Amino acid sequence: MTPQRSVEEHVDHVTRLLAPLTAEPGVEAVPLTEAAGRVAAADVRSEVDLPLFRNSQMDGFAVRATDVAHVPVALEVTGDVPAGHEVPLVLAAGTAIRIMTGAPVPSGADAIVPVEDTELVLGRDDDLAGAVVEIRRPRKRGEFVRERGSDLHRGEVLVRAGTRLAPRHLAALAAAGVTTVDVRERLRVAVLTTGSELATPGESVRFGQVFDANGVALAALVEEAGAVVSLRASSDDDPETFARVFDAAIAASDLVVTSGGISKGAYEVVREVLLPRGAEVTTVAMQPGGPQATAVVDGVPVLCFPGNPVSTQVSFAVFLRAPLRAAAGLPELPTRRIRLTESVRSVPGKRQFLRGRVGADGVAPVSGPSSHLVAAMANADVLIDLPAEAEAVEAGADVTVWTL
Ligand SMILES: Nc1nc2c(c(=O)[nH]1)N[C@H]1C(S)=C(S)[C@@H](COP(=O)(O)OP(=O)(O)OC[C@H]3O[C@@H](n4cnc5c(N)ncnc54)[C@H](O)[C@@H]3O)O[C@H]1N2
Numbered sequence: 001m002t003p004q005r006s007v008e009e010h011v012d013h014v015t016r017l018l019a020p021l022t023a024e025p026g027v028e029a030v031p032l033t034e035a036a037g038r039v040a041a042a043d044v045r046s047e048v049d050l051p052l053f054r055n056s057q058m059d060g061f062a063v064r065a066t067d068v069a070h071v072p073v074a075l076e077v078t079g080d081v082p083a084g085h086e087v088p089l090v091l092a093a094g095t096a097i098r099i100m101t102g103a104p105v106p107s108g109a110d111a112i113v114p115v116e117d118t119e120l121v122l123g124r125d126d127d128l129a130g131a132v133v134e135i136r137r138p139r140k141r142g143e144f145v146r147e148r149g150s151d152l153h154r155g156e157v158l159v160r161a162g163t164r165l166a167p168r169h170l171a172a173l174a175a176a177g178v179t180t181v182d183v184r185e186r187l188r189v190a191v192l193t194t195g196s197e198l199a200t201p202g203e204s205v206r207f208g209q210v211f212d213a214n215g216v217a218l219a220a221l222v223e224e225a226g227a228v229v230s231l232r233a234s235s236d237d238d239p240e241t242f243a244r245v246f247d248a249a250i251a252a253s254d255l256v257v258t259s260g261g262i263s264k265g266a267y268e269v270v271r272e273v274l275l276p277r278g279a280e281v282t283t284v285a286m287q288p289g290g291p292q293a294t295a296v297v298d299g300v301p302v303l304c305f306p307g308n309p310v311s312t313q314v315s316f317a318v319f320l321r322a323p324l325r326a327a328a329g330l331p332e333l334p335t336r337r338i339r340l341t342e343s344v345r346s347v348p349g350k351r352q353f354l355r356g357r358v359g360a361d362g363v364a365p366v367s368g369p370s371s372h373l374v375a376a377m378a379n380a381d382v383l384i385d386l387p388a389e390a391e392a393v394e395a396g397a398d399v400t401v402w403t404l
């Protein structure tokens with residue numbers, strides 16, 4: 001009989017197997033345009049002040065606040081600064097310069113009066129020669145002036161080491177003129193799905209076939225956890241086919257993940273090909289996700305998950321997400337304790353991961369426990385972790401949930 005392991009024992013086993021992958025993270029420089037989702041390897045400091053120069057927050061007129069303290073007041077218009085204007089202007093006392101949002105504020109000016117609070121009493125918008133503007137609302141010193149460095153000073157940190165670069169980080173880096181960023185190298189993970197019954201979505205499906213749900217899910221889970229998919233392939237239950245894609249995966253990857261073909265029946269292609277290559281096939285006392293296997297082939301760790309789509313996704317969440325996130329330099333996703341809103345039953349002796357949804361009152365299961373309920377799982381946002389010894393947990397009790 002295959003030995004049964006606790007979830008904790010298998011987590012430890014997988015963590016040990018993957019430890020070499022998390023030991024020494026490499027660093028690579030990538031263009032900012034390709035940096036979304038990557039993890040900054042070091043603090044990035046700005047070489048410039050932001051804003052780069054003192055500029056206007058409004059379309060209007062640059063003035064001296066003291067000149068507009070009593071309104072209405074008429075001021076001669078001595079210049080015009082559109083955004084992008086390259087020659088710095090100087091404002092003389094008792095005059096105004098027309099200015100657009102983002103344009104450099106003339107030296108001598110210390111406030112902007114928005115155009116809505118003004119009227120040209122001489123001259124036209126398209127010809128400011130000899131123009132005079134009437135200012136109808138006073139503005140204090142500094143109003144609508146964006147000072148150089150008021151967002152960030154040169155030398156300050158734009159993005160901290162360990163930050164996963166989201167669009168807002170890319171915007172800050174680009175605003176500071178950064179073109180490349182040092183990021184952590186990603187683990188290359190191959191995703192292999194198995195089963196002669198698998199059809200690719202988009203193909204016609206014959207009787208007895210199912211669409212491959214695990215390939216796309218595992219690939220997305222791997223990338224969400226900060227790694228990169230090095231190869232994605234599907235194999236039928238012919239050992240030669242599987243051995244071929246498996247060898248290609250080993251050659252191209254730091255880690256190989258498979259789904260299906262490891263339980264107790266015939267045609268278990270992963271078990272058949274990998275047992276002679278040193279795989280350890282085991283049963284973990286959990287549901288879903290009982291059948292599990294691991295191997296190290298040519299120095300590359302291999303994790304084999306059971307094929308039922310819910311089992312594959314739960315296996316990833318329980319065994320692989322944390323090590324992949326650690327290797328990527330991402331923090332672990334914390335578990336939480338939440339009130340259960342419905343009583344549930346569990347299988348004694350097995351830790352159960354029910355799919356649940358968190359609402360205002362607590363968490364409720366979205367379906368029964370079966371591991372083929374792939375559509376129901378789409379409504380879940382957490383796994384409800386029921387202890388191995390529990391036979392039932394009553395509504396109102398606190399349970400541990402894992403973020404999906
Ligand atoms: N006699 C026993 N039978 C089974 C046992 C057992 O202990 N004794 N364990 C059951 C449990 S629990 C699970 S989980 C599955 C795991 O089996 P495998 O890992 O060998 O997976 P397959 O048999 O290849 O597939 C199981 C199921 O999932 C569907 N599948 C597989 N791959 C995909 C995919 N990529 N996309 C969508 N669906 C997939 C497949 O068609 C099967 O329905 O074994 C139980 N049996």
Ligand code: MOO
Binds near residue numbers: 289291306311
């Ligand atoms: O362990 Mo299986 O994953 O229950 O269906």
